[in-house]
């Protein structure tokens with residue numbers, strides 16, 4: 307296990323200083339509790355065997371069983387999994403969910419696998435990590451390149467290994483297998499609710515303009531909800547390119563174009579420099595992969611508000627530079643927590659046996675997101691700090707209380 311502190315631990319250190327947290331609590335939170343690596347060997351369609359490296363990290367289980375997605379991507383490594391597990395820990399704590407933080411990944415390009423190879427990989431991942439997963443220990447969910455089907459294979463494998471239908475052990479399942487309505491919309495909808503709840507804090511005018519990088523699950527839903535609320539979507543991008551119109555787009559038309567042409571390129575004029583960071587817009591929304599705004603690109607951002615829908619959209623240096631420039635940053639651990647909030651509802655539903663309707667899910671989600679957004683804004687105003695610092699202070703205080711309530715003696719075998 308790595309003992310080197312992650313970059314994102316800077317957020318913890320700042321919160322710990324502000325809250326005057328004990329050295330014991332800092333020491334516990336600076337390192338992942340458990341990080342497991344596995345070699346997942348898969349029988350390929352041509353009869354050969356191929357091995358893929360995989361990881362699962364429980365960063366903290368102070369507040370409950372770990373919770374976080376599993377990512378299938380060629381560039382995933384242990385450091386990325388640990389970083390994302392750290393973010394899940396603070397996201398779940400901020401949202402007030404009874405979960406610790408975890409994350410998993412497999413270094414693979416799933417597009418190079420057949421459906422049967424992908425299924426064997428998903429099931430192999432669960433077999434390799436079966437002692438760690440389970441409803442009271444660690445509850446995976448979908449992430450980049452893992453959808454309901456992949457999670458259904460994983461849930462089935464775990465159930466078979468345990469000889470029981472462990473549907474609460476994995477969330478993001480298809481509805482027919484115990485999944486919950488509204489999960490697909492949850493992240494984008496939650497981020498839109500947060501943005502609207504923070505409208506005054508962020509100094510946004512009616513009809514403020516928005517540029518969104520990444521037009522996938524979260525970006526599309528965010529665009530729809532903000533458009534419906536009267537905001538103007540002026541910039542959009544996906545891996546095919548970026549488009550811009552000062553007059554604004556109807557997201558439904560963009561979605562239809564993308565479905566027909568397999569990308570947004572050609573839907574409208576290309577954004578200046580094909581780079582939405584430089585686009586004129588009141589709100590910039592990174593919703594693709596992390597690290598898009600670093601110390602250098604932060605200099606070029608035109609918007610007055612950045613809403614981090616993707617995890618770690620800003621590097622630590624990039625986020626700091628934006629704030630120095632007077633740009634508000636709505637941090638990932640607040641902006642994209644709608645997804646895990648609805649995963650929590652799926653877990654509750656599976657354990658109670660009582661099913662929720664989509665209306666009930668949205669009502670719960672909307673109230674939850676607005677409440678947490680208001681808490682963060684009010685802490686930021688009281689402490690005279692940015693939204694990220696405020697969010698980490700609230701989350702770190704909760705984690706510290708849990709760790710201290712357990713007694714550090716037990717933790718250190720004194």
Ligand code: NAD
Pocket residue numbers: 449450451493519520521522523524525543544545546593594595596615616617642643645646
């Ligand atoms: P997705 O795969 O559905 O969509 C990603 C989009 O980004 C696609 O449209 C893709 O074309 C685009 N993209 C990729 N590279 C790009 C580039 N260089 N420039 C512009 N666009 C690019 O993913 P998603 O589920 O919408 O997730 C987006 C981000 O939000 C990810 O970072 C994810 O970790 C984070 N997130 C998602 C959820 C969720 O529930 N979906 C929850 C929390 C965080």
